[in-house]
Amino acid sequence: MPKKAEEPEERVLLGRFGSHLKIGIVGMPNVGKSTLFNLLCKLSVPAENFPFCTIEPNNARVSVPDERFNWLVDTYKPKSSVPAVLDVVDIAGLVRGAAQGEGLGNAFLANISAVDGIFHVCRAFADPDVTHVEDRIDPVEDLKIIFAELRAKDIERVNTHMEAAKKLRNQPKEQKEQLEMCGKFKEALEEGIDIRFGKWNNKEVDLLNTLQLLTAKPSVYLVNLSEKDYIRKKSKWLPKIFEWVKENGGEPIIPICVSFEAKLHEMPDDEADKYCKEVGATSVLPKIITTGFKAIQLIYFFTAGPDEVKCWQIRKGSKAPQAAGTIHTDFERGFICAEVMKYTELKELGSESAVKAAGKYKQQGKNYVVEDGDVIYFKFNVTSKGK
Template identity: 55%
Template sequence: MPPKKAAATEKKVFLGRPSNNLQMGIVGVPNVGKSSLFNALSKCDLGKIANFPYATIEPEEARVSVPDERFDFLCQLYKPANKVPAFLTCVDIAGLTKGAASGAGLGNNFLSNVRAVDGIFQVVRAFDDAEVIHVEGDVDPVRDMDIIQTELRLKDIEWVEKHLDGLRKKLRGATGTANLADKAKKEEVDCVAKVLDVLTTQNKDVRKATWTNKEIDIVNDLQLLTAKPVIYLVNLSERDYIRKKNKWLPKIKAWIDENNPGDLLIPFSVALEERLAQEFDNPEAQKAELEKLGTTGALGKITTGGYSALHLIRYFTCGPQEVRAWTIRDGTKAPQAAGVIHGDFEKHFICGDIMQFNDLKEHGSEVAVKAAGKMAQKGKPYEMIDGDICYWKHNA
């Protein structure tokens, strides 16, 4: 008998909405620099900056360009009339305080804003400034991180307990083997019960537990706060940021390693970013000032980190009229990637002529890439790779 074929590896399903239009919310306790960071990222003054809690009530939203050296190279090569980079949507959310899960400080409204985004930039204050009040009375970023994590978990526990109770009532004594519908209901109950156990008994965020693809589909329907990816942004004074030293950084890192190992920590300085924006009116002048200080800005690293945390990748379309980066979710197939440009491209998809960015950079032109046999025609099963350069064919 011929040997059995190896089973195809099941592709991992991601926690979160299966969409290309995903958002990172800027979250933290009041007066830690959230709105100032939002304004620095978006290069505007939409965020309400004030020295008192709840200066921000309604969330503000902005699209922030994501830096990419590949995009810059393509613009230099094609010299297009129009340049459109990849964007990350960021949302400025009002400060959360202790007791938010039970409604304190407009907590229910603010937590619903957190639920509406797909990932979290958690801003942590690690600078002292007597003129900037702290809602808890003094600066203690580890305490603040505990507050945010506790409030998000408590709200998830409340939501999951209510949902689980409803599911068990609907199950009405089904054994899980009577029919497929009963079996699916029983599996859903078991999965939601596991979620509750993770949050309560294991005292972990949902994103830190191990889930099967089938369980992830159930978890995603719950839209849980602690299932969202988190990047910790530590706001330092300009001096501490430049010298890469702050008394709180080791404690913050230790807290992350203990509570949410693997989560990204990015130090930044709102004070520095604000000064650069105020004193220097163009990117080259800002870059020169940073070189003089012996440091680099953190905004590009923050947006790139958020983009990656949401499992977003990009492909490019290039020509003399336009070079554009199109945002898609990792694992997207070619027809759906083409559909980001126009729905008819997906509906009437034929194939795509696709080359890798590195091949174009190596050979220097599309003609040379084709001559080297590096331009490939890809059909519907093709899974997109970050940095693909595509020309779609369709009969729309």
């Protein structure tokens, strides 16, 4: 009974339960997706920190900015340091009718299926030299088209699974459950409700995580403004976008000006700083990265010492043995305990010995849920029989 009571807490998240998750840049053609992606590529982590991870041309691995990580590096002065990373995928523009194969159609939707979250780039700037596929500027209508296409593809995926379930004649109980669950998913989608906003029980979540539906993926909205609107922090489209997003789940919105960001990247650092002060605006690329990282339910803990300071990313809700397994599978198999310091206490007290002296250095067992920013040392033992 106690184990069953804990299950709902462990099954609250949709999506792949892993640490190597990706977020895709999505939007209609000519909204600024690829330029944004190229800017993020300039923030890519040096490849030597991540062996055996060849990234394709349309993928960028960018470091997650974090003052905590910087402080640990300054404090321990390690031989090497490895930040947390966000994998970003540039996905080709979507057009009306993509679910029926229009434009790049199925390839586009397959690319979204392969990521775990979405940056929706909305065009809220006018430029006669940059055409819009719908021959007008209306970011809210663009969002409606995109989500209608995603829901249409999800309905198609659910229908396919229902057809497969109908063949389970020799498993009547399993067949009935599968058809009932798919019926609920389809009804929600046909009513215009994205899967991630539905209320699902544990069995339904298990099936959804198998189906990997497109509208189950969390979203962050990036509103691409003109430089004038971005600097003055005002646009006729922002209130409309905020209202639409509020009515459709209330996920994060970040105003951005891709041309402004590109201008900053072409300047030397001191010149860019001076320009930002003059116009009263700054880059939001760091905010986009950290928001995207959180959106796909990733957190990280630190290991810190004179040899290395490293961020180890895990899915939110992971317990100590799972976290240990990200370092090495033996750590999880032979888990004994996790010795945990809270970053805030370590910074306040100044050193590991001071944390111990203050009684703040805690030993945690296998049921400890790791928190973002924990500084952890794991104890483990694996016998020759593979305990």
